[in-house]
Amino acid sequence: MIRRKTDHTDIAEGPGPKRKRASRAGNLAEHVYTSLRRAIIEQALAPGTKLPEDSVGTSFGVSRTVVRSAIVRLVAEGLVVQQPNMRATVASPSLEEARAIFRVRRGLERMVLEELMSRLEPSHFAKLRAHVTSEEKAKRHAEPESIRLSGEFHLLLAQFTGNELLIRFVSEVVSRGSLILALYGRPHSSECAVNEHLALIEALERGDLTEAARLMDEHLVAVATRGLLDTDIKRERSLQDILSAYRPAGEA
Amino acid sequence: MIRRKTDHTDIAEGPGPKRKRASRAGNLAEHVYTSLRRAIIEQALAPGTKLPEDSVGTSFGVSRTVVRSAIVRLVAEGLVVQQPNMRATVASPSLEEARAIFRVRRGLERMVLEELMSRLEPSHFAKLRAHVTSEEKAKRHAEPESIRLSGEFHLLLAQFTGNELLIRFVSEVVSRGSLILALYGRPHSSECAVNEHLALIEALERGDLTEAARLMDEHLVAVATRGLLDTDIKRERSLQDILSAYRPAGEA
DNA sequence: CTCAAAATTAATGTATACAGTTTTGATTAG
DNA sequence: CTAATCAAAACTGTATACATTAATTTTGAG
Structure with a gap:
């Protein structure tokens, strides 16, 4: 019942799939959802950015399962678009x-x-x-x-x-x-x-x-x-790189 | 005050009618989502009805994974409510x-x-x-x-x-x-x-x-x-029973 | 060299396993 | 007979495996 606040930054930076234990069982999906949302809103994830489930997962140190449900929510919200069998991408409205x-x-x-x-x-x-x-x-x-x-x-x-x-x-x-x-x-x-x-x-x-x-x-x-003047650039950056800033669980 | 105490309209028991799996990999989740949605709107699933992932899954012949993502969407839409670690239920707005x-x-x-x-x-x-x-x-x-x-x-x-x-x-x-x-x-x-x-x-x-x-x-x-007069009945029925009417899989 | 088909790799769809939590049911004490 | 307790059953949260489909690279023919 008592939530431990094991600050347990366990990052999968390297390509090695390491066995990590979820620090606090619970709302991992919520955290991923919130973080992605913020990243999108703050332009850290530009429109059109691909969001492969396992890459995002390793960024946050969680499995695809968790990422998936976060993405489902973002799609329902219109911030992310997804076609069947294809990678989700940050929405890029016309x-x-x-x-x-x-x-x-x-x-x-x-x-x-x-x-x-x-x-x-x-x-x-x-x-x-x-x-x-x-x-x-x-x-x-x-x-x-x-x-x-x-x-x-x-x-x-x-x-x-x-x-x-x-x-x-x-x-x-x-x-x-x-x-x-x-x-x-x-x-x-x-x-x-x-x-x-x-x-x-x-x-x-x-x-x-x-x-x-x-x-x-x-x-x-x-x-x-x-905001209707020029259609602008999108910068190219590594997904891992971008998301690393959102990983430290600074949730409310 | 006429609230009943055992609000116990859960959906599933009985021998799950094993459905042969749809060999067409595809939008199972979409189908479950749509079906549940209709069932709720048509009052087949009354407000307060519990929606355990397993039971719903066996009703449709799919795994929890699929049901889960359907439910996430319904929750985002407000038709279903869910607290952490607890079963999702059909929303029952005040x-x-x-x-x-x-x-x-x-x-x-x-x-x-x-x-x-x-x-x-x-x-x-x-x-x-x-x-x-x-x-x-x-x-x-x-x-x-x-x-x-x-x-x-x-x-x-x-x-x-x-x-x-x-x-x-x-x-x-x-x-x-x-x-x-x-x-x-x-x-x-x-x-x-x-x-x-x-x-x-x-x-x-x-x-x-x-x-x-x-x-x-x-x-x-x-x-x-x-629609603001009396607080009314909810009928008691088996979940399997209710959902069986929604099962006929829509072909893609 | 160019381009398209084939092979390879990456990513999604789905099922399943297991751990931890809630709910249920039963047993026992008062 | 009621209330409290505790173990079994039911569920959810999460990770992982495998099949299938998209993306990418390699290969082969012209």
């Missing part, structure tokens, strides 16, 4: 798809604001402002983290609704939005977002829901259009 | 959750109508009318099929948008809606739906999107409230 996703996102975030009506408390605003602060801080440092944080702002809003389903849907469109920005966006596309987030908070504090909705819509249109 | 889901659904279907604007063609109307006809036909016969068809009307509308993500989201809320109606709905709750579907079609044909939106909203509210 511009058409991207636009469709952002249209759905706008509708969902409108719903968020509606649900939020009269449900917002002072503590919520504090958290929102705190988040924006960390966005600002990250802005000048890490680029991919900036994208992730920007998305998490919207996720935070959704969470305040307490509507589980809405949270999940928003979570999905936000993730895929990040992926899309990674694909089509220019380097500093998330730059102005911080200001727009702030304006939104202020409208909400004023209780001006109509204005908030307008700002949100504008914001999302801006985010969507800011 | 009234609170049910209402939250229907609120999201209303928003999504509003989006559908918006996307549909100017995209509707004569052939679409033909299909919609044909579908309503089959709804009417099924109404007097099979009760669960009626619920399913009613949901598929909404899915059809969503499909006409061509927006993949929207289709998936609507698909999910429709499925879960069916589940909810099965849980809380009275026998004939889908009765009047047919008329409301017709009225909606007519508004769309007139090109009156505003009216269509109003009707849709009204319709969904009606469906939601029609």
Whole structure:
């Protein structure tokens, strides 16, 4: 019953398949799922990257079984695509798809604001402002983290609704939005977002829901259009290399 | 308070009818997923039903591996819930959750109508009318099929948008809606739906999107409230028995 | 040399084994 | 007869094996 926190970094770096014992029996799949998800959102795994089950498995020190179920979830979420008998790959949405996703996102975030009506408390605003602060801080440092944080702002809003389903849907469109920005966006596309987030908070504090909705819509249109210019490169890196950064189980 | 204590509707026992293995290696998981999904939506598998991997596996003549990935998908979709180390069960949403889901659904279907604007063609109307006809036909016969068809009307509308993500989201809320109606709905709750579907079609044909939106909203509210009266029965049946009807393997 | 067929390697689909956890059932004490 | 205890049975989590299908490399003919 007591979970041991055996920090047991047992990496299969070499090609040798070594017998490792799972440090904590339990949610390995969850961990792999979360890690892959983050790696994708943060652009560490570029769209189109192949995800062979056993390579990913050795990266995390788990078997294909575990990787497989993580991948099934990612496919269901649209972050990964897979055809029968073929390797899963990080999704690489077309511009058409991207636009469709952002249209759905706008509708969902409108719903968020509606649900939020009269449900917002002072503590919520504090958290929102705190988040924006960390966005600002990250802005000048890490680029991919900036994208992730920007998305998490919207996720935070959704969470305040307490509507589980809405949270999940928003979570999905936000993730895929990040992926899309990674694909089509220019380097500093998330730059102005911080200001727009702030304006939104202020409208909400004023209780001006109509204005908030307008700002949100504008914001999302801006985010969507800011990221529609050039189709960019994908860098080539070793999968093992990339995933090694995600291996240390820093889960919540 | 009338909750029974032994909620013990598990699925399988009895001699597993050994199914000869499908020599065609392929999408077994897909088949299991689809079948379970249908079984849940058609109320054949009542909310709360336990879904042990082995039992389901023997029902379909496949191994746990296959069942497992199907269940992962169903969990991601919210039709099945699962806690670590414990058996998956068919979801049994609370009234609170049910209402939250229907609120999201209303928003999504509003989006559908918006996307549909100017995209509707004569052939679409033909299909919609044909579908309503089959709804009417099924109404007097099979009760669960009626619920399913009613949901598929909404899915059809969503499909006409061509927006993949929207289709998936609507698909999910429709499925879960069916589940909810099965849980809380009275026998004939889908009765009047047919008329409301017709009225909606007519508004769309007139090109009156505003009216269509109003009707849709009204319709969904009606469906939601029609199904909020008594907390009802769940029938007790053997799992094997139930699933045997879903077994006939769909050829690839 | 070029290109296509064959052979080889890599990766997925599926089943199964085993360890650890939960659930069930039975036995015993009060 | 009820409640607590504990062992057996039922399940899940995970790894691994094997068959089959995709990807890649080699080979052979023109």
